[in-house]
Amino acid sequence: MKVIGISRGSQYSPNHVGNDAAIFRKVMEELCNLGCDVVVYSETELGTIAEAEADIVVSMARDDQTLNVLHAFEQKGIPVVNSPYGVENCVRRPMTEILLNQGIPHPRSWVLSLPLCSDLSQLSYPCWIKRGDSHAMVKEDVCYVTTYDETVEVLADFQNRSIPTAVINEHLQGDLVKFYGVSNTDFFYWFYPSSSSHSKFGLEKINGLAKGIPFAVDALKDCANKAAEALHVPVYGGDAIVLSDGMVKLIDFNDWPSFAPCRDEAGHAIADYVMKLLSESK
Numbered sequence: 184m185k186v187i188g189i190s191r192g193s194q195y196s197p198n199h200v201g202n203d204a205a206i207f208r209k210v211m212e213e214l215c216n217l218g219c220d221v222v223v224y225s226e227t228e229l230g231t232i233a234e235a236e237a238d239i240v241v242s243m244a245r246d247d248q249t250l251n252v253l254h255a256f257e258q259k260g261i262p263v264v265n266s267p268y269g270v271e272n273c274v275r276r277p278m279t280e281i282l283l284n285q286g287i288p289h290p291r292s293w294v295l296s297l298p299l300c301s302d303l304s305q306l307s308y309p310c311w312i313k314r315g316d317s318h319a320m321v322k323e324d325v326c327y328v329t330t331y332d333e334t335v336e337v338l339a340d341f342q343n344r345s346i347p348t349a350v351i352n353e354h355l356q357g358d359l360v361k362f363y364g365v366s367n368t369d370f371f372y373w374f375y376p377s378s379s380s381h382s383k384f385g386l387e388k389i390n391g392l393a394k395g396i397p398f399a400v401d402a403l404k405d406c407a408n409k410a411a412e413a414l415h416v417p418v419y420g421g422d423a424i425v426l427s428d429g430m431v432k433l434i435d436f437n438d439w440p441s442f443a444p445c446r447d448e449a450g451h452a453i454a455d456y457v458m459k460l461l462s463e464s465k
Contacts, residue, residue, distance in 0.1 A: 209450030294350055297348065
């Protein structure tokens with residue numbers, strides 16, 4: 184069985200280049216050990232990727248041009264994990280709209296077009312302002328604000344950087360948890376980032392140290408798997424807030440995260456998922 188593996192460009196791994204590369208290598212090694220003929224490309228090798236032949240593509244790519252190539256593979260009936268449609272769904276604006284439309288627990292949110300032509304009086308503070316047109320690539324793409332003036336300043340910065348949309352999320356106070364999962368497997372892992380050094384931009388400190396509010400892990404897993412299905416992202420990770428009453432709300436969802444705290448287990452689960460998909464596609 185021929186497998187094409189496509190690694191993630193470093194610009195899409197802010198502060199996690201090594202961790203993203205490590206989980207990719209782990210999955211490729213697992214697939215080799217399972218007898219697959221694996222050929223690895225970086226996502227910049229567009230011409231070579233487009234001409235390659237494979238039974239399945241295993242990709243961490245996020246660049247628009249690479250995703251277009253992956254769409255072509257899917258149109259030929261070749262499975263892609265994660266699907267380029269799923270990667271595009273995890274861009275902030277579509278992700279927010281899909282989660283809300285599907286009734287998946289999520290903060291109150293607003294989508295603003297830039298240049299700003301909306302009334303900001305609807306917002307409540309504190310809140311989060313996030314670029315809506317892509318994944319966060321620099322620290323300034325996700326900002327915590329507490330006043331109207333701070334909001335205007337952040338939106339002006341977005342406009343100066345030619346960011347066309349902003350997503351505003353209400354701030355939820357509670358315990359921040361990170362989670363990782365692979366659909367249709369038993370693998371699911373969660374932890375409190377406040378008690379670890381695992382962070383992309385250090386924004387986890389806003390919610391402070393986790394208090395250990397009791398919550399149902401199965402409910403978090405169920406919520407995450409529903410989001411993965413809605414977004415078409417079987418290899419996923421994300422963030423959630425456990426509110427004071429134990430209710431869980433998802434605040435972020437990512438296509439193929441680093442799985443740094445659980446790399447070995449995740450590598451096994453992702454490879455098993457790929458092999459199952461291969462057998463079903465025959």
